[in-house]
Amino acid sequence: MKLRDVARLVEAEFVTGADQADREVTRAFAADLLSDVLAMVQDEGVLLITGMTTPQVVRVAEVMSMGAVLFVRGKLPATATIEYAIGTGIPLLATRRIMFDTCGILYQAGLKAAQRKSMPLDHAPDLSRP
Amino acid sequence: MPRTSLVLKRIYPVAPRDLERAGTVSTAVRRELLDLGVGADVVRRASIICFEGEMNLVLYSTGGRVILLVEDDRVELLFSDHGPGIADVELASQPGYSTAPDWARELGFGAGLGITNMEQNSDLFKIRSRVGKGTVVRATILRGIPFF
Numbered sequence: 001m002k003l004r005d006v007a008r009l010v011e012a013e014f015v016t017g018a019d020q021a022d023r024e025v026t027r028a029f030a031a032d033l034l035s036d037v038l039a040m041v042q043d044e045g046v047l048l049i050t051g052m053t054t055p056q057v058v059r060v061a062e063v064m065s066m067g068a069v070l071f072v073r074g075k076l077p078a079t080a081t082i083e084y085a086i087g088t089g090i091p092l093l094a095t096r097r098i099m100f101d102t103c104g105i106l107y108q109a110g111l112k113a114a115q116r117k118s119m120p121l122d123h124a125p126d127l128s129r130p
Numbered sequence: 131m132p133r134t135s136l137v138l139k140r141i142y143p144v145a146p147r148d149l150e151r152a153g154t155v156s157t158a159v160r161r162e163l164l165d166l167g168v169g170a171d172v173v174r175r176a177s178i179i180c181f182e183g184e185m186n187l188v189l190y191s192t193g194g195r196v197i198l199l200v201e202d203d204r205v206e207l208l209f210s211d212h213g214p215g216i217a218d219v220e221l222a223s224q225p226g227y228s229t230a231p232d233w234a235r236e237l238g239f240g241a242g243l244g245i246t247n248m249e250q251n252s253d254l255f256k257i258r259s260r261v262g263k264g265t266v267v268r269a270t271i272l273r274g275i276p277f278f
Contacts (some may be wrong), residue, residue: 035241038178044170052238056185059153063160063177065170088157117250 001025001111003068003091006047009109010095010102012070015082017091025067029114030103034060039117041066046114049102053077055084062088072099138166138200144187149237152188155196156180159207166200172273175251176205179269182244183209189234190214191265204253205271215261223249223257 004021007014014021025047031037032052037060045067050057053075061069069085071077074096077085085092095102107113140162142155160177168176180196187194187209194211216222222229223245230240249255254270 032238033241034238035243038181039241039243039247044174054237055150056153056237056239059157060181063153063156063174063181065174 001047001106001109003093005109006068006070006106006111007093009105010070010097012093012095015071015076015092015094016086017068017089020068020089020091023067023091025111027112027114028103028106029116030099037064041114042117043114047106047111049099049106051075051099053081055081057081058085058088058090058092061090066090068093070095070102072097072102134202134204136199136201138162138198140198142196142198144184144191144194144196146188146191146193148188152185153181155184159196159198162198163200163205168200168205169273172205172271175271176207179248179251179271180207182248183207183267183269185239186244187211189230189239194264203273203275205273207267207269209267209269210264212264213262215263216257216259216265217261219257219259 003023003025026045027043028047028049029037029041030049032050034052034056041064044065048061048066048069049072051073053071057069058081068091071094076094144155156177159180160173163173163176184196191211192213197208199206221227225246226242228240228242234240248269252269253272256268259265
């Protein structure tokens with residue numbers, strides 16, 4: 001899905017990288033927990049949907065070769081982080097919508113979930129208990 | 131015994147609790163590897179290992195450093211600090227186990243997946259720690275290039 005379509009669907013603004021509106025994001029991963037992003041995303045070119053706005057969000061997106069970051073709930077990172085993102089070439093988008101809405105709209109429009117690496121915790125017996 | 135030559139060595143100091151700069155060693159390591167033409171999969175794995183290790187130094191240590199070694203056939207990342215050390219490395223390595231303070235969790239870290247993730251992205255992985263002295267972590271990624 002092109003970033004311009006992502007922006008149109010969830011009424012998001014380009015914070016940086018408006019010139020890359022034709023960039024394709026392959027899949028999406030939504031989380032505020034960067035530990036999980038680092039541990040579970042295995043694809044490249046993924047759209048990261050997050051409400052976390054620390055400088056580490058853009059650095060994680062950079063080291064994981066992500067396609068773009070979409071901030072939800074009307075949040076924006078600090079100016080220094082936005083300026084850093086310009087240097088990385090990773091577009092930043094922002095929407096006022098909450099994460100649930102954002103994910104639902106994009107999923108319905110055909111954007112698929114990022115493949116998730118299997119973790120040792122997947123086999124924890126506690127999960128199946130009521 | 132075949133010897134491989136050192137292509138690159140970099141040393142990066144990491145200050146404790148420096149949240150503004152946390153992650154910058156990893157982005158620098160990634161750029162060095164890309165500039166050297168290291169394969170995309172190796173760059174990605176090294177960058178993820180580096181990010182986890184760097185965050186551990188920032189969040190838990192009293193300061194330390196990251197050493198990047200690139201050889202013909204491998205990329206190595208060495209993380210070392212001067213304390214406080216890990217009393218039970220096996221326990222700390224268990225997925226989900228974390229001693230992260232609230233302020234670290236509020237930043238989105240401290241889920242207890244760091245060491246597991248480092249190990250999963252490494253071809254060889256080793257931790258040694260002494261309480262009161264410090265911790266050393268060595269992660270090796272093979273580049274898939276035959277050395278003879």
